[in-house]
Amino acid sequence: MPIPADNHDRAIDYLTIPLRLALALSFLFPVADRLGLLGPPGTPGVAWGNFTNFLSYNAQVNSFLPAVIRPALGVTATVLETLFGVTLFLGVYTRLAAAGAGALLLLFGSAMAISFGIKSPFDYSVFSAMGGALLLACWAVYPLSCDALLRAFIQRGSKLSVFDMPRSNCPGKETTIQRNVPII
Numbered sequence: 001m002p003i004p005a006d007n008h009d010r011a012i013d014y015l016t017i018p019l020r021l022a023l024a025l026s027f028l029f030p031v032a033d034r035l036g037l038l039g040p041p042g043t044p045g046v047a048w049g050n051f052t053n054f055l056s057y058n059a060q061v062n063s064f065l066p067a068v069i070r071p072a073l074g075v076t077a078t079v080l081e082t083l084f085g086v087t088l089f090l091g092v093y094t095r096l097a098a099a100g101a102g103a104l105l106l107l108f109g110s111a112m113a114i115s116f117g118i119k120s121p122f123d124y125s126v127f128s129a130m131g132g133a134l135l136l137a138c139w140a141v142y143p144l145s146c147d148a149l150l151r152a153f154i155q156r157g158s159k160l161s162v163f164d165m166p167r168s169n170c171p172g173k174e175t176t177i178q179r180n181v182p183i184i
């Protein structure tokens with residue numbers, strides 16, 4: 001059944017929610033794995049189980065770089081993946097987090113391609129995730145996010161609603177779509 005024209009933009013905007021959450025969890029689960037939160041090495045579904053095993057994998061991915069900087073890259077990647085995962089999950093600074101996630105995925109996919117061959121990043125859909133992150137970074141609004149709450153609070157004072165979605169960032173749509181459904 002087609003979506004009515006007046007609700008089309010709103011429906012499309014809501015598709016950013018599963019994209020944002022999928023990207024967030026795609027960062028947070030590997031971080032939890034490398035910190036041993038999903039179980040020790042050898043547990044089914046656990047890739048690393050500890051940070052030492054992750055750093056060994058990181059050294060393989062970045063084999064073309066000097067060995068002295070590889071551990072720093074592993075720590076930096078873990079910090080950035082945690083930051084992007086949390087901010088995307090909560091919807092805080094979504095545009096910036098999505099752009100950073102896209103850049104990080106581009107670097108990771110490129111390193112995989114250099115070290116393991118061009119097929120490797122495609123086997124793990126790294127560039128697909130990068131495309132999703134960059135698409136999310138270009139989106140105008142992020143419903144059901146902390147960004148939407150903050151934007152609604154600033155525009156409407158104390159009447160908070162995640163359903164008030166200003167579309168002023170969209171070319172040709174200089175109006176605000178107002179949904180008068182208050183937050184409980």
